[in-house]
Amino acid sequence: MPPVFAHGALRLYLLALLESGPKHGYELIKALGDRFGGTYSPSAGTIYPRLGKLEEEGLVSTSTEGRRTNYFITEAGLAELNSRREELADVEDNISVSVRRLADNLREDIRSNMRGLRADLAATAETARSNATTAGFQSRTGHYSPEGIRALKEAELMVQSFRDDIRVELRKHGATHALTPVALETVRTVLEQARISIRNSLRS
Numbered sequence: 001m002p003p004v005f006a007h008g009a010l011r012l013y014l015l016a017l018l019e020s021g022p023k024h025g026y027e028l029i030k031a032l033g034d035r036f037g038g039t040y041s042p043s044a045g046t047i048y049p050r051l052g053k054l055e056e057e058g059l060v061s062t063s064t065e066g067r068r069t070n071y072f073i074t075e076a077g078l079a080e081l082n083s084r085r086e087e088l089a090d091v092e093d094n095i096s097v098s099v100r101r102l103a104d105n106l107r108e109d110i111r112s113n114m115r116g117l118r119a120d121l122a123a124t125a126e127t128a129r130s131n132a133t134t135a136g137f138q139s140r141t142g143h144y145s146p147e148g149i150r151a152l153k154e155a156e157l158m159v160q161s162f163r164d165d166i167r168v169e170l171r172k173h174g175a176t177h178a179l180t181p182v183a184l185e186t187v188r189t190v191l192e193q194a195r196i197s198i199r200n201s202l203r204s
Contacts, residue, residue, distance in 0.1 A: 009091045010042070011050050015059060015081045016088055018073040025051065025069065034180075035095060 017023065017031050025047055033041035051071055054060040059077035063070050073081070081088070170187075173179065 009094065010046070011054065012081070012084060012088055013091055013095075014047070014050060014054065015073055015077050016091075018060065018071055019078065019081060022063075022070045022072045024071065028071070030177075034178075 013032075014028060017028055023031070025044065028051075029042055029044065029047055032047075051060060054077065055062060055071075057076075059074055059080060061072045061074050063072070166187075170179070173183075
């Protein structure tokens with residue numbers, strides 16, 4: 001995949017983020033993640049060396065509060081930012097392109113995963129049909145056999161467990177991050193595809 005930022009672009013964008021006020025490293029990482037709609041989040045190993053370089057060049061200064069280091073744009077940093085506004089606009093345009101590209105890649109990953117899930121569901125459904133035929137899943141009166149009741153309860157427990165696990169993950173994520181539109185669309189797409197695949201397997 002092509003790099004998200006062209007050479008030197010992240011450095012310039014960090015100055016732009018600091019223009020609105022001082023921020024510590026995590027705030028800058030979060031701001032970048034939010035700008036990309038959750039499709040990209042730079043690592044600390046990417047951000048802090050660039051901040052250190054900006055400080056060496058006198059474009060950024062720091063202050064320490066406890067264990068936290070805040071970064072400020074200096075007058076020299078603001079002067080450089082002002083002299084490169086057109087370039088910054090190009091960076092913004094490139095970010096928009098990157099967001100679309102990353103979102104497209106994410107959707108393709110989802111589609112690929114769903115194809116695998118549908119294949120797994122189809123294989124599971126075929127196995128279940130074969131087992132049901134062998135064990136007499138339904139009696140002639142149309143009632144579930146003991147084996148059928150156990151299978152139904154097991155399926156219901158799997159659905160309940162999946163629901164509970166996803167709710168926990170969503171709440172853990174929501175405690176520290178807002179759910180982005182891309183993440184919401186991912187959840188919606190995956191659940192809809194799973195619902196369709198399971199329904200089709202049950203009807204076949």
